[in-house]
Amino acid sequence: MLNYSSWIEIDLKQFKKNIKTIRANIKKVRFCLCVKANAYGHGIIEIARAAQSEKVDYLAVASLLEGIKLREAKIKMPILVLGTFHENQIKDLIDNDLEITISSFFKARLLKEYCKKMGKKCKVHLKVDTGMRRIGVKVETAFSLYNYLKEDKNFSLKGIFSHFACADIKDHPMNAIQIKIFEKFLKKIKPSKSIICHMTNTAALCNFKHDFYDMVRLGALPFGCYSKDLPKRFSDIKSIFSVKSKVSYFKVVEKDQGISYGHSFITKKPIRIVTIPIGYGDGYSRALSNIGEVLIRGRKFPIIGTICMDQFMVNIDNREAFIGDEVVLIGRQENQEISINKIAKLCKTISYEILCSFNERLPRVYIN
Numbered sequence: 001m002l003n004y005s006s007w008i009e010i011d012l013k014q015f016k017k018n019i020k021t022i023r024a025n026i027k028k029v030r031f032c033l034c035v036k037a038n039a040y041g042h043g044i045i046e047i048a049r050a051a052q053s054e055k056v057d058y059l060a061v062a063s064l065l066e067g068i069k070l071r072e073a074k075i076k077m078p079i080l081v082l083g084t085f086h087e088n089q090i091k092d093l094i095d096n097d098l099e100i101t102i103s104s105f106f107k108a109r110l111l112k113e114y115c116k117k118m119g120k121k122c123k124v125h126l127k128v129d130t131g132m133r134r135i136g137v138k139v140e141t142a143f144s145l146y147n148y149l150k151e152d153k154n155f156s157l158k159g160i161f162s163h164f165a166c167a168d169i170k171d172h173p174m175n176a177i178q179i180k181i182f183e184k185f186l187k188k189i190k191p192s193k194s195i196i197c198h199m200t201n202t203a204a205l206c207n208f209k210h211d212f213y214d215m216v217r218l219g220a221l222p223f224g225c226y227s228k229d230l231p232k233r234f235s236d237i238k239s240i241f242s243v244k245s246k247v248s249y250f251k252v253v254e255k256d257q258g259i260s261y262g263h264s265f266i267t268k269k270p271i272r273i274v275t276i277p278i279g280y281g282d283g284y285s286r287a288l289s290n291i292g293e294v295l296i297r298g299r300k301f302p303i304i305g306t307i308c309m310d311q312f313m314v315n316i317d318n319r320e321a322f323i324g325d326e327v328v329l330i331g332r333q334e335n336q337e338i339s340i341n342k343i344a345k346l347c348k349t350i351s352y353e354i355l356c357s358f359n360e361r362l363p364r365v366y367i368n
């Protein structure tokens with residue numbers, strides 16, 4: 001069917017199911033889907049289109065450039081740019097109707113100057129730092145910055161938000177501290193109903209029973225790649241990301257022969273090996289050399305030798321495999337699965353980084 005050598009498969013049908021499951025749990029709270037970093041590697045445009053058709057309320061991106069990409073693809077949803085901005089980006093942020101994160105007085109003044117001069121209005125969200133210490137103003141400053149934004153007609157204050165630092169560690173004392181700081185701030189300013197307050201990410205939604213405020217901001221959960229076991233209410237959520245290839249070469253190697261660069265694997269007996277045409281140049285980590293596994297004909301086989309830029313070798317021992325056989329690097333085949341979390345563990349990282357590491361070289365195929 002496909003004439004690709006290697007590719008990524010995205011299950012949009014399951015993605016829509018994941019969105020429905022989340023919706024059923026958050027009820028009337030707004031749903032903001034984080035599509036930064038090419039939608040966690042899933043493809044920003046296709047994912048945004050699916051989200052738009054499922055009536056997700058908001059999209060969040062990291063930067064101006066990601067926002068422009070969405071607007072160029074005619075995505076009409078509200079888009080929040082989570083990161084900071086530079087003065088020379090203000091025009092494009094406003095012209096593309098992107099909602100801007102305000103995390104300092106300095107940037108708020110730059111925005112105001114621009115809007116005043118050009119006779120424009122800009123949509124903003126105030127970022128409060130409650131413990132992440134990345135961007136955002138301290139609560140002490142947030143109070144006056146809030147008033148500054150609210151009172152100026154150049155600003156349309158759409159939201160107030162903060163971000164958890166340790167939400168994936170359920171009992172971490174910082175979680176309660178951050179919630180308390182955020183809630184105390186909200187209590188003090190009593191924002192009007194039209195202002196969207198938001199703080200909940202995937203880890204917080206899975207781990208805490210507290211209020212979700214007015215919106216949740218989720219990436220890992222809708223993509224089904226959260227690194228911990230999901231609570232029962234989200235047990236229908238599944239990963240939608242698979243990496244597949246096809247056997248490209250077959251050979252028999254004698255005993256005591258080295259395989260691949262540096263001969264980091266030496267055969268102990270004659271074995272059959274197959275070559276798979278994908279490598280670290282596609283984003284399949286070289287850290288998986290000699291420790292990773294792939295699925296062929298419904299069975300797990302070990303990667304042997306060093307993973308190269310475009311290819312690697314697999315030991316099929318004395319079993320059969322043929323050129324053209326489907327190889328699953330991440331995902332399911334028959335009743336076997338190689339999960340993103342398993343790969344992340346082997347690479348000593350988290351699922352998020354594995355997803356982001358696959359680049360444009362691999363075509364993405366969308367299953368509807």
Ligand SMILES: *Cc1c(COP(=O)(O)O)cnc(C)c1O
Binds near residue numbers: 036082201203218221
């Ligand atoms: C990426 C991001 C999120 C989403 O995090 P998940 O763990 O994927 O749900 C939420 N808020 C901010 C500020 C982010 O950068």
